[in-house]
Amino acid sequence: xxxxxxxRYGPAPLxxxxxxxxxxLHDALTSAPHDLPADLASEFDGVDPIDDEDLQLTLFLCYxxxxxxxxxxxxxxxxxxxxxxLRSRAEAVFEAAVRVLAGPxxxxxxxxxxxxxxxxxxxxxxxxxxAYLQRRATHEQFREFVMHRSIYHLREADxxxxxxxxxxxxxxxALVEIQVDEYGGGRLDRMHAELFRxxxxxxxxxxxxxAYLDAVPAVTLAGNNLMSLFGLHRRLRGALLGHLAAYxxxxxxxxxRYGRGLRRLGLxxxxxxxxxxxxxxxxxxxxxxxxxxxxxxxRVEPHLAADVLFGASAALxxxxxxxxxxxxxxxxxxxxxxxxxxxxxxxLHVDELHRATGSETASLMTGLAC
Amino acid sequence: MTSTITPxxxxxxxxxxxxxxxxxxxxxxxxxxxxxxxxxxxKSAINPFCDGTHKMINFRAGADRDTPKPR
Ligand code: FES
Ligand SMILES: [Fe+2]
Ligand SMILES: [Fe+2]
Numbered sequence: 381x382x383x384x385x386x387x388r389y390g391p392a393p394l395x396x397x398x399x400x401x402x403x404x405l406h407d408a409l410t411s412a413p414h415d416l417p418a419d420l421a422s423e424f425d426g427v428d429p430i431d432d433e434d435l436q437l438t439l440f441l442c443y444x445x446x447x448x449x450x451x452x453x454x455x456x457x458x459x460x461x462x463x464x465x466l467r468s469r470a471e472a473v474f475e476a477a478v479r480v481l482a483g484p485x486x487x488x489x490x491x492x493x494x495x496x497x498x499x500x501x502x503x504x505x506x507x508x509x510x511a512y513l514q515r516r517a518t519h520e521q522f523r524e525f526v527m528h529r530s531i532y533h534l535r536e537a538d539x540x541x542x543x544x545x546x547x548x549x550x551x552x553x554a555l556v557e558i559q560v561d562e563y564g565g566g567r568l569d570r571m572h573a574e575l576f577r578x579x580x581x582x583x584x585x586x587x588x589x590x591a592y593l594d595a596v597p598a599v600t601l602a603g604n605n606l607m608s609l610f611g612l613h614r615r616l617r618g619a620l621l622g623h624l625a626a627y628x629x630x631x632x633x634x635x636x637r638y639g640r641g642l643r644r645l646g647l648x649x650x651x652x653x654x655x656x657x658x659x660x661x662x663x664x665x666x667x668x669x670x671x672x673x674x675x676x677x678x679r680v681e682p683h684l685a686a687d688v689l690f691g692a693s694a695a696l697x698x699x700x701x702x703x704x705x706x707x708x709x710x711x712x713x714x715x716x717x718x719x720x721x722x723x724x725x726x727x728l729h730v731d732e733l734h735r736a737t738g739s740e741t742a743s744l745m746t747g748l749a750c
Numbered sequence: 751m752t753s754t755i756t757p758x759x760x761x762x763x764x765x766x767x768x769x770x771x772x773x774x775x776x777x778x779x780x781x782x783x784x785x786x787x788x789x790x791x792x793k794s795a796i797n798p799f800c801d802g803t804h805k806m807i808n809f810r811a812g813a814d815r816d817t818p819k820p821r
Contacts (some may be wrong), residue, residue, distance in 0.1 A: 494759065561783050630804030636795070657782075663800040664787040667758045 392590025394441070396600075399425070399434025405441050405466070406676070409453045416462040421469035429477040430701065436471050436601035440593075442467040443608035447535060448589060460537035471609055474550045478606060481701075482693035488685045493678050494670040496685070497622070500692045501629045506700030507707050510634035513641040517710075522645060523583050524716050525706065527592040528600045531606075533576035533654075534589050537562035539604075540624045545609030550676035551621065558628070558665045558673070569730030572661075575654040579642075595717040599705045610691060618684030621677055623692025625669040630696065631662035755788075759813040762800035771798070805813035 394410070397403035400423045408416055424435050444450060445458040457463055488496050537559055544555060564570025580587045610620035639655035649656075678685045704738060709716035753767030765771075765786050771779040779798070787800035791809035794801045 502764065557785055561785070565784060633806070636801065659801050660782060660796060660799050664764065664783065664785055665801045666802070667761055667764055667787060668785070671758055 387588035387591070390589035391451045391453070392448070392588070393451045393591060395437065395590075397434075398437045399423075399432075401466075401470075402434050402437040402441060405438055405463070408463075409441065409450060409457060413454055413456045413460045413463075413745060415460075416466055418462070418465075421466055424470070424473070424561040429470075430481070430602045430698070431475045431598050433598045435474065436598040436605060438476060439467065439470050439605045439608070440601050442470070443605060443612070444590075445606070446612060447538060474602075474605065475609060478694050478698070479690070481697045482690055484696075485686050485689040485693065488678070491678060491682065491685075493675040493685065493688065496689055497629065497670050497692055498672060500689055501626060501696070503702070504630070504696045506696070507703045509703035509706060510637040512710075514637035514644070515611070515641070515733050517641055517645075519645050521710055521716075522641060523585060526579060526583055526585060528596050528702070528706070529545060530576070530580060530585070530592050531590065531596055531600060531604050534573050534587075536572045536576065539607035540612040540620060543617055543620050543624075546614050546617045547591070547677070549680055551673050551680065554668050554672035554676055555621070555624075556564065557668055558624070561661055561665065572654070572657070575657055579651050579654045582647055592717075597705065597716070599698070599702050599720055603702055606694060606698055616687065618677065618681070618687030618690070619691030619694065621669075621674050621686035622693075625666070625674050625688070626692035626695040628662050628665040628669040629689040629692075630699075632659050632666070635659045635662065753785055757790070757811065757813050758787075761790075763790050764788075775788050 394406055397406045401420055402414050404416065404420055404423075408414065424432060424438075441450075442463060445453075445455075445463075449458075451456055486496060486499055509525075513522060517525070540555070543560055544552065544559075547555060560566070562572050564572065564574070568574055577587045586592070607620075607623060610616045610623055635655045635658040639652040642652045642655065665733065674688050678688060706716040753765060753769040756764045756766075758764055765788060766784070769781075771781055771786070773779060782799075788798050789800045789802040789804070790811065791807060793798075793803045793807055793809075795803065
């Protein structure tokens with residue numbers, strides 16, 4: 381329980397609860413580790429787990445204990461058995477929903493992992509959020525996008541580092557080659573998380589770790605929870621590497637668009653550096669990730685091929701949901717963030733959503749999400 | 751000075767190790783990272799580095815030496 385005045389690196393303060401389970405967990409975390417009520421998980425209300433604010437926040441509360449912890453929360457909660465039991469119940473429904481969403485995986489032809497991954501990426505036909513950000517987004521919309529992304533980018537690469545001790549041989553070497561670059565070759569000012577902090581600063585946003593947790597909706601938390609789910613289960617190491625590969629393989633082109641969008645809005649080179657850097661870095665990373673890392677993994681553990689493709693599909697599927705959520709909100713003239721202030725309800729008008737997914741979105745569809 | 755240059759299928763040349771990238775007049779080009787990708791499709795907007803454009807133009811190239819087919 382280290383209290384530090386520096387909010388940049390965490391721990392973040394506990395976010396506000398979003399339902400009965402996250403409320404009970406939130407309350408419990410403010411006192412010394414103790415047993416949670418055994419039937420707590422039965423209070424999840426059974427809506428789509430990916431959209432379930434209470435479930436996604438509960439997972440995030442549990443997972444963060446393995447990253448930077450929570451401000452004022454006893455670190456021993458990390459392995460408290462009843463908390464792990466609650467987490468497992470939430471993970472089971474979340475994983476099942478993600479598997480349905482990701483759909484069946486294509487067969488691997490003569491062990492050609494890189495081509496199978498390329499096929500998964502090429503089949504991705506989500507709404508092109510990047511094209512919208514490049515050409516049309518307002519300053520305020522771009523800020524919103526950056527607030528959503530801050531949850532991940534301020535700890536960029538961390539979830540995939542969980543794979544390191546679980547691998548040996550060529551796949552490990554490849555992952556290290558990527559991660560070294562993500563962490564700026566060990567130079568703080570080049571770390572991707574730090575480049576992102578500069579972008580936040582330039583946009584006049586809070587650069588504190590987890591500063592926008594209360595503002596981001598379930599779909600944003602879900603994307604982050606997916607990486608933690610894959611990262612914290614050795615059984616899902618194939619999915620973790622597939623997830624990283626999908627991110628790297630769909631990065632260079634959208635990042636070029638994000639950079640252009642920011643320049644269109646009059647932001648300077650310091651603000652766009654994070655995106656410009658990713659155009660170049662991820663063109664390298666995607667080759668290493670697909671061929672050396674995932675290819676290397678399935679040469680040693682061929683039975684993990686389907687998991688790798690599942691991880692990649694899952695990453696893209698959740699990103700599609702995020703893009704749809706964001707574009708739909710903007711097209712309906714709403715913010716894509718949760719209303720500010722503790723406990724403010726978020727209302728999703730289904731009819732509005734349907735109207736918004738009409739012609740406007742269709743014209744923004746492109747072949748690739750990247 | 752040891753370095754390797756590897757053609758990746760349908761993509762760039764990946765350069766690793768101890769290398770220096772120079773313009774023809776000898777000026778150094780900052781590589782920005784330890785491992786770099788050099789464009790070989792000719793369409794990158796950040797030459798000499800790859801920026802992923804090869805995927806948009808369906809660039810095809812093998813990962814080994816091509817041998818000309820007999821006519
Ligand atoms: S080889 Fe990648 S852009 Fe040319
Ligand atoms: Fe990065
Ligand atoms: Fe990367």
